[in-house]
Amino acid sequence: MPIKNIMVAVAGGAASIITAKYAIYLARVMSSKLTAVYVVNERLLQDLMRSRVVVDIEARVYEKDLEEQGKLFLERIKKAAETKKVEFESVVLRGLVHEEIIKKAQDTGTCLLVMGNPREITSRKEVFSDEGELLFREAKCPVVIVKNPEEVEKLYKEIT
Amino acid sequence: MERISEYLQKEACLMELKATTKEEAIRELSGHMARVGLVNDEQQFIQDLIEREKLGSTGIGHKVAIPHAPTQSVDGFVIGFARSSAGVDFAAMDGDEVNLIFAMGTNPQELSLYLQMLSQLSRLLRNETFRNELIHTAKTPEDVINLFKKFEKEG
Numbered sequence: 001m002p003i004k005n006i007m008v009a010v011a012g013g014a015a016s017i018i019t020a021k022y023a024i025y026l027a028r029v030m031s032s033k034l035t036a037v038y039v040v041n042e043r044l045l046q047d048l049m050r051s052r053v054v055v056d057i058e059a060r061v062y063e064k065d066l067e068e069q070g071k072l073f074l075e076r077i078k079k080a081a082e083t084k085k086v087e088f089e090s091v092v093l094r095g096l097v098h099e100e101i102i103k104k105a106q107d108t109g110t111c112l113l114v115m116g117n118p119r120e121i122t123s124r125k126e127v128f129s130d131e132g133e134l135l136f137r138e139a140k141c142p143v144v145i146v147k148n149p150e151e152v153e154k155l156y157k158e159i160t
Numbered sequence: 161m162e163r164i165s166e167y168l169q170k171e172a173c174l175m176e177l178k179a180t181t182k183e184e185a186i187r188e189l190s191g192h193m194a195r196v197g198l199v200n201d202e203q204q205f206i207q208d209l210i211e212r213e214k215l216g217s218t219g220i221g222h223k224v225a226i227p228h229a230p231t232q233s234v235d236g237f238v239i240g241f242a243r244s245s246a247g248v249d250f251a252a253m254d255g256d257e258v259n260l261i262f263a264m265g266t267n268p269q270e271l272s273l274y275l276q277m278l279s280q281l282s283r284l285l286r287n288e289t290f291r292n293e294l295i296h297t298a299k300t301p302e303d304v305i306n307l308f309k310k311f312e313k314e315g
Contacts, residue, residue: 052253058215066271
């Protein structure tokens with residue numbers, strides 16, 4: 001069965017660029033459409049306000065800044081995908097990261113989810129609270145975890 | 161999600177703060193962070209932290225303050241720690257003096273990491289045993305970092 005739709009979850013930063021490059025590579029070799037998703041973690045901001053570490057006005061500024069950063073980051077991925085002739089769309093969502101990505105993946109008929117390497121889990125609590133871990137465990141479609149940045153760069157350069 | 165213990169360096173831990181007021185404490189800890197190379201522009205960092213305090217005290221109660229701000233004065237995400245035996249008047253929400261101060265800063269590119277670290281730190285500091293061990297048991301910066309590792313593992 002062809003893999004028509006691939007989704008890549010990105011959080012910004014250097015590691016997400018590698019993840020996105022591998023997703024672009026996969027989309028190109030499998031002739032799939034690629035959707036990149038960035039989620040503004042509203043739950044995190046709400047928790048910070050509840051614990052009184054940040055105040056309301058501060059949280060609103062952070063929320064806006066995160067959204068802007070997400071858009072800029074997705075624009076960067078879009079340019080890379082266009083360069084490699086991959087059909088691409090991007091979306092910025094708000095909410096709890098793993099829940100929003102899983103919902104979007106289901107809505108768009110995603111066949112394969114590409115994500116970065118979740119961190120090493122050292123406590124039982126992290127199994128139930130780490131967004132990367134939750135995304136990996138709860139996704140309804142097959143998940144690819146991107147490792148080995150050098151190899152990814154090599155593969156990415158191979159597609160023209 | 162990253163961990164505080166991966167970012168808190170022993171050089172950034174000040175085990176006996178001399179300051180007794182909020183502004184003095186911010187200046188003393190910021191100066192220390194600049195001396196150990198975490199902060200590029202000390203005055204800018206101090207100003208950004210003090211500006212943030214104007215929105216409301218970051219003294220969150222239970223003898224803890226987390227002054228923080230996005231700032232152009234650092235290269236990435238930074239964190240420093242100071243302990244005051246005497247206590248600092250931080251205009252904390254519960255009215256108590258503060259013994260544990262964590263200063264955090266980030267350049268705008270690391271905003272997401274900084275927010276995760278703020279969340280993680282405030283969650284860890286809800287644990288009374290952890291706070292007491294930081295206040296009464298930790299003798300050295302290494303002890304502080306080891307306590308973080310221990311309580312991060314316990315979740």
